[in-house]
Amino acid sequence: MKLKLLLLSLLVFVEIGFAQNSVTYSSKSGTVTTNSGVEGSLDIIISCYGNSGNPVILNQHFLCGDPDGFVSNLASNGLSLIPGQTTTLKFKFKKTVTSDTQKVYKFTTNGSCFQSESEMIKITVNYKNGSTTTPTNPTNPTNPTNPTNPTNPTPSTNIITYNNSSENDQTVNEGTEFKKLIGSDMGSTYQWYKLRTDAVGGTVAIPGAVGKDYLPVEQYSTYYWRRAYGVSKDVYSNRIAIWIKPAPAIQNNTINLVDWTIKGTIPTGGINSSYTFSWVLLGAEDPYTFPDNGQNLEITESLYNFLSSYPNATIVRYITSGSRSSTSNHVNILPVPLPITDIENNSISISGYKITGSQPTGGVGEYRYSWFLGSQEDPIVFDETTKDLDLTPYPLAISLLQNDHTAVIFRTVRSVKRSNSNKISLYGISALKQQTLKFQSESDLLTVYPNPTSESINFSTNFSTNKEIEIVVYSDKLGNEKSVFKGTVTPNQVVNWNIPASYQKGIYFYKILSGNKEVKTGKIIVQ
Secondary structure, three states, X not given: OOOEEEEOOOOEEEEOOOOOOEEEEOOOEEEEEEEOOOOEEEEEEEEEEOOOOOOEEOOOOOEOOOOOOEEEEEEOOOOEEOOOOEEEEEEEEOOOOOOOEEEEEEEOOOOOOXXXXXXXXXXXXXXEOOOOOOOOOOOOOOOOOXXXXXXXOOOOOOXXXXXXXXXXXXXXXOOOOOOOEEEOOXXXXXXXXXXXXXXXXXXXXXXXXXXXXXXXXXXXXXXXXEEEEOOOOOEEOOOEEEEEEOOOOOEOOOEEEEOOEEEEOOOEOOEOOEOXXXXXXXXXXXXXXXXXXXXXXXXXXXXXXXXXXXXXXXXXXXXXXXXXXXXXXXXXXXXXXOOOOOOEOOOEEEEOOEEEEOOOEOOOOOOEEEEEEEOOOOOEEOOOOOOOEEOOOOHHHHHHHHHOOOOEEEEEEEEOEEEEOOOEOOOOOOOOOHHHOOOOOHHHHEEEEOOOEOOEEEEEEOOOOOEEEEEEEEOOOOOOOEEEEEEEEOOOOEEEEEOOOOOOOEEEEEEEEEOXXXXXXXXXXXX
C-alpha cells in the first residue's frame, strides 16, 4: 500500500546565501512505512518569506549514504522561490525485502554531505515483508505508481559536477587551469550563473555561457557556480563553490645599490616561480614607474641627474605573481661627491672572429657591456655582457656582417653615463668567408635568437645541404613536449616560431633533432 505522509508541524528557519529572503522547511525528519516492493513517499513543503524581489535559489537535496531503496526526490515548483511561493519536495522509496527492514536516509540542505547532520533532512523508512500486490491508483488505474505519465520514466535531475563530484566545496590551486563544470543533459536551453563567495556583486548570469557544460575562466577569485535550464531558465541545479587556494606568499624581495645598479634578490613563492617586476620612484614629484621590468634596475645618467634634486626620493621594487604581491625595501640614491666624468676609451677591433674591446675609463664604478648588431634585417642584441666578444658561435651575425653592406656591430658601455664604441663591418673582406668557419659539430650550425624574447624566436640553420629536422619545445609549465617544426630545411633557412600568448613568462627548453638524434639543445627565456 502506498503511503503518503504530509508533515506540516515543525518549521525550521534556513538562510539561503543567494538572496536576502529566507525559507522554512515544514519538517526535517519523518517516517515512511511501506510494504516490500511497494513505493512509499514523503512530502516536505518549503515556503519562502521576505520582502526582496530576488529569488532564493535552493541547493539540491543530495542523498548522503547508501542509495539502496531510494527512488527520487523532486521539487513540485522547482528550486527557485520568491516570497509567497512554496515548493513540495517529494521523496520516494521502494525496496524488496524478505524480512522487516528499517533504513535511515539523510539528505543535504546546503548541497554538501559535509553539512552538520542536525541540519540535514532525515527520513526513516520501514520496509515491511508483506504483500507486494500493486495497489490501485484511482487517478490512473493502468499505471498505479505514476498517475500523470503512462510510461513512468525515471525523472531526470539538473545536476552539475566538477572533477567528477557534485560536492559543494571544491579546491583548486591558484595558477592551475580549471576543469569544465559538467552538467547533466536536460535536452534544453541553459544559462550559467556565478556568485562571489563574499556575495559582492550578487548573482550574475555569465554572458554567452549557455551550453550544457562550462569552463570557468576566473583564476584568482572564489565563486559559486550553478546552472539553470528550461524555456524561462528558472530551474536551478545544485551549487558548487570552487575555492582558489592562494599561491605561497612571495618572499625574499630585497634590493641593494651596488655600483649604480639596484640589484634585487631572486624571490620565492608565487605561482611556478613566474614573476612580474616593476620599479617605482617615490618621494620626488608624482610616483613614477620605470619602463624597466627586470630583476635589477640600472641607474642611468638622466635618472641620477633627476634624483640629485630630490635627495629624499627612494626607489622600490614591486613583485606580482598571480594574486600575490610583495614590496621590497626602499633604496635611496645619494649624490656622489665628485662630478661624473664621461666614459672614454671605448673602442673595439676584430681579428678573425674575435672582437677585442679596450678598457674604458670614466663613469662611476662598475662597467656594464652590451653588444648590438644593426642591419637591414632585425637587429641582434647578443646575450654576452663581456668586455670582448667571440663571433664564432654566431654564424648568422657573421653572414650579415659579410653580405649586408649596412650591417655593423658595436659595443655599448654603461656606468651611470653611456658610451657607444666605433662600428665594425666585414662587408667586402674576402679573407673572411663563411667556409672558413671551423665548426666543431652540427650543433655549431644552429643558432637561436633573439633570446631572451617575448613574441617569437628564430632557429637559424647553416647547413650546406637540405636536411630533415624537428624542433621540440618543452618545460614544466607545458606538461609535455610540443613539436613546433618538423620538415626539411634548405641551406641557411631560418625557422620562425611565434610563441603562443598563453605561454607564461619563464624558462623553456628546446631540442633540435636530425636523423633520430639530438644535434642541439638549449633554453629559451620568455619575458
